Amino acid sequence: MNALIPTPPPSVLPFVDPFGFGRAAHDYWRDTLERSVLFMDVMRQRGNQYLEHIEQTKPNVLGFDTEVLVDGRELARPVNYELMRIQPPEGVETDLQMRPFVVVDPRAGHGPGIGGFKPDSELGVALRAGHPCYFIGFLPYPVPGQTVEDVVEAEVAFLRHVIERHPKTSEKPMVVGNCQAGWQIMMAAALEPELFGPILIAGSPLSYWAGERGKAPMRYTGGLSGGSWMTSLLSDMGAGLFDGAWLVQNFERLNPANTWWSKQYRLYAEVDTEAERYLEFERWWGGHVVLGGDEIQYIVDNLFVGNRLSTAQLVTSDGRRIDLRNVRSPVVVFCSKGDDITPPPQALGWVRDLYDGAEDIIANEQTIVYCVHDTTGHLGIFVSGSVSRKEHTEFTANMDYIDVLPPGLYETTVSSAAEREDAELIERDYLLEFTPRTIEELDQEIQHRPEDDTRFATVARISEINLGLYRLFVQPWVQALATPESAKWMRRMHPNRLGYRLLSDRNPLMTAVPVLAEKVRADRHPVHEDNVFRAVEGIQSDQVTRSLNAWRDFRDSSSERLFLDFYGQPMLQAMVGLGGDAHVHRRRPGAEPEHRRFIERRREEVHHAITEGGSHEAVMRSVIHVLGGAPASDERNFKRLRASRAELEPGIQLADFKHMVREQFFTLQQDHEAALEAIPTLLKGQTASQIDAHLAHIEHVLAASGELSEHAAERFERIEELFRQAIQHAPQAEQDARREAQARVASPAAPAQEPASEAVSEAPVENISGEVPTEGSEASSATETDASSTSPADQGTASSTGSAVKRKSASRATPRRRTPRKPGKS
Numbered sequence: 001m002n003a004l005i006p007t008p009p010p011s012v013l014p015f016v017d018p019f020g021f022g023r024a025a026h027d028y029w030r031d032t033l034e035r036s037v038l039f040m041d042v043m044r045q046r047g048n049q050y051l052e053h054i055e056q057t058k059p060n061v062l063g064f065d066t067e068v069l070v071d072g073r074e075l076a077r078p079v080n081y082e083l084m085r086i087q088p089p090e091g092v093e094t095d096l097q098m099r100p101f102v103v104v105d106p107r108a109g110h111g112p113g114i115g116g117f118k119p120d121s122e123l124g125v126a127l128r129a130g131h132p133c134y135f136i137g138f139l140p141y142p143v144p145g146q147t148v149e150d151v152v153e154a155e156v157a158f159l160r161h162v163i164e165r166h167p168k169t170s171e172k173p174m175v176v177g178n179c180q181a182g183w184q185i186m187m188a189a190a191l192e193p194e195l196f197g198p199i200l201i202a203g204s205p206l207s208y209w210a211g212e213r214g215k216a217p218m219r220y221t222g223g224l225s226g227g228s229w230m231t232s233l234l235s236d237m238g239a240g241l242f243d244g245a246w247l248v249q250n251f252e253r254l255n256p257a258n259t260w261w262s263k264q265y266r267l268y269a270e271v272d273t274e275a276e277r278y279l280e281f282e283r284w285w286g287g288h289v290v291l292g293g294d295e296i297q298y299i300v301d302n303l304f305v306g307n308r309l310s311t312a313q314l315v316t317s318d319g320r321r322i323d324l325r326n327v328r329s330p331v332v333v334f335c336s337k338g339d340d341i342t343p344p345p346q347a348l349g350w351v352r353d354l355y356d357g358a359e360d361i362i363a364n365e366q367t368i369v370y371c372v373h374d375t376t377g378h379l380g381i382f383v384s385g386s387v388s389r390k391e392h393t394e395f396t397a398n399m400d401y402i403d404v405l406p407p408g409l410y411e412t413t414v415s416s417a418a419e420r421e422d423a424e425l426i427e428r429d430y431l432l433e434f435t436p437r438t439i440e441e442l443d444q445e446i447q448h449r450p451e452d453d454t455r456f457a458t459v460a461r462i463s464e465i466n467l468g469l470y471r472l473f474v475q476p477w478v479q480a481l482a483t484p485e486s487a488k489w490m491r492r493m494h495p496n497r498l499g500y501r502l503l504s505d506r507n508p509l510m511t512a513v514p515v516l517a518e519k520v521r522a523d524r525h526p527v528h529e530d531n532v533f534r535a536v537e538g539i540q541s542d543q544v545t546r547s548l549n550a551w552r553d554f555r556d557s558s559s560e561r562l563f564l565d566f567y568g569q570p571m572l573q574a575m576v577g578l579g580g581d582a583h584v585h586r587r588r589p590g591a592e593p594e595h596r597r598f599i600e601r602r603r604e605e606v607h608h609a610i611t612e613g614g615s616h617e618a619v620m621r622s623v624i625h626v627l628g629g630a631p632a633s634d635e636r637n638f639k640r641l642r643a644s645r646a647e648l649e650p651g652i653q654l655a656d657f658k659h660m661v662r663e664q665f666f667t668l669q670q671d672h673e674a675a676l677e678a679i680p681t682l683l684k685g686q687t688a689s690q691i692d693a694h695l696a697h698i699e700h701v702l703a704a705s706g707e708l709s710e711h712a713a714e715r716f717e718r719i720e721e722l723f724r725q726a727i728q729h730a731p732q733a734e735q736d737a738r739r740e741a742q743a744r745v746a747s748p749a750a751p752a753q754e755p756a757s758e759a760v761s762e763a764p765v766e767n768i769s770g771e772v773p774t775e776g777s778e779a780s781s782a783t784e785t786d787a788s789s790t791s792p793a794d795q796g797t798a799s800s801t802g803s804a805v806k807r808k809s810a811s812r813a814t815p816r817r818r819t820p821r822k823p824g825k826s
Contacts, residue, residue: 227463
């Protein structure tokens, strides 16, 4: 087959081109021509793929087979959402008794399916862990008249259906919301908190005014465009529909180097290997959907510009206030410093907006966990394979632990097991650790500026004014001129959509491209990477990228400066009614008098409950006390604690167990010293052997994560002392039985011919503190029962009479228990 470029005979080349520059140039230009043909063919395939995708009734990019369970169009308040059950792929089995796993997809201009885009995704991780999985997706066009409230109510209905499908599962579903789906499920959880298990919001903006200067250019968009009137204009031109391609275009403008050059050049440079990945991603990125005009206006007015969700100012049409403090489930916030769409301040700022301090979070019985990735971009948070294999795998594996985590604010980090000294104690490749944080520490991520609040409050007021003027003078004319047909053509002519159509088989000029591409693939001549001209090409590409990045930085800094200067004018702020005080418009809900009264009332309730409870409460209080002295906690403590649920009280449900953990945490938080001194009171009525078994159980829990820190070890010594006090006040019958058993062991008439396995050691038995007990010491009774082989319930039965205890103490000597070591001790 003839090549596209004639090639001289090889024997002539050394004479014509002794230094090889000509041959390098020839090889490079031949490769360039071939790559250009193959690049155009990939773009043609992209266009065909786009047209095929948008013509489907229910397009999505899910990588799993699904079964539709509930069609949102059939609900009382119809919406274009649907609940689907994910069918496990071949070789993967799920357990219907495990916690259901629900992923809600973001509706931000793109089509559905990104949460299950590939095997290494949120759904893939959950399926491999054995969870039954469900997916809440949407259709390309909204139901006429649907609102954001309707969507939230539909998601509530979907969760009710999931719970009904698992009547034997006590745990509520874990719900994952990506990007814009995050604020939707948080709204739903605030309205119907009893339906939700742990909530993971990945890359989800909830506090839209927050951001670090120089790193969050998108938050200035509303102010630079004069507010939300532009959104209303585009919806009116679309005959009541808003084209999601406008949202996608905004995302693309954040990184012009990638949009206009890098993404395409990467395909061009590696067209032989990059085509499949490029087409797979473009199938989702180009699958633009349409939103209702009322929906997008509600989102822009109340969230993007008004920031009313994170300040509890949203009220539903039936009068219910949407207050995120009503969420009773643990909330895991996953964000990244490399995300320019939802930077960490916008993902985390709502915590600061609602709470004065960590004590407010605790008093409100909320558990908030955040994880900040260092580098991954916005899509990488819920699409990247490496993130799924690491962070999402650990979140999924530890959701039960997070579900019983005491109320408070925590930062979680994921460390590699191979890099840790205690690697032998870790079951998986990574370890998830939780460190308590304060609002002041969280502020290091949020970098809140009160003067910026004033500026954004000014934008919100001006937006209301401009929107009112538009609706009064312009909207009637636009709505009169717009028709469904004109709206359709406006969508088709959008630059983002038009680019796909022009480079497809529907363009007659593309007819020759597949023929040439087939010819090139049959006789491909790729150039080597060490080709000097290929190296120069890479250098030039880097120059283009750096130039576009420099232009972007200049654009963003200029826009930021313009925004800050214009909306920072005291005269303008006074003219819109703020008087330079943002809190006239935006008051922190945590400072409300009724919230203060709630906190005081909650403290009184906890204070009265200090001496209420029994041995289970004593054990839980002790464990929380010791772990509270460590700088961080991790999943290994919970694994033992979860196993102890069956030991302590076999019939207890996870919800009751979670309640007990939280109540004991509150008790320690309210009056730490009084709560500790009450431990012997909680152990009243327990025999010495039972109390000793409880202490052994605590040691097992603490030993799960290796050696205790010095501070934690000191706290454990305090617990030992309190348990010894309880043993000294154990029931008298137990003490008498133990003294008789000790006397019989010390008697010279003891039978010497007993089997070795049943013989009693003649050496004095040490008590917990290492002291040799005397005849009158009740502390020695703690070592008479094998706590590792007998549950507290069984011990209570066995020690109900003195004779039973005599038989047990005469037949077996219990090995000495080893106290968790302090650092530096062997």
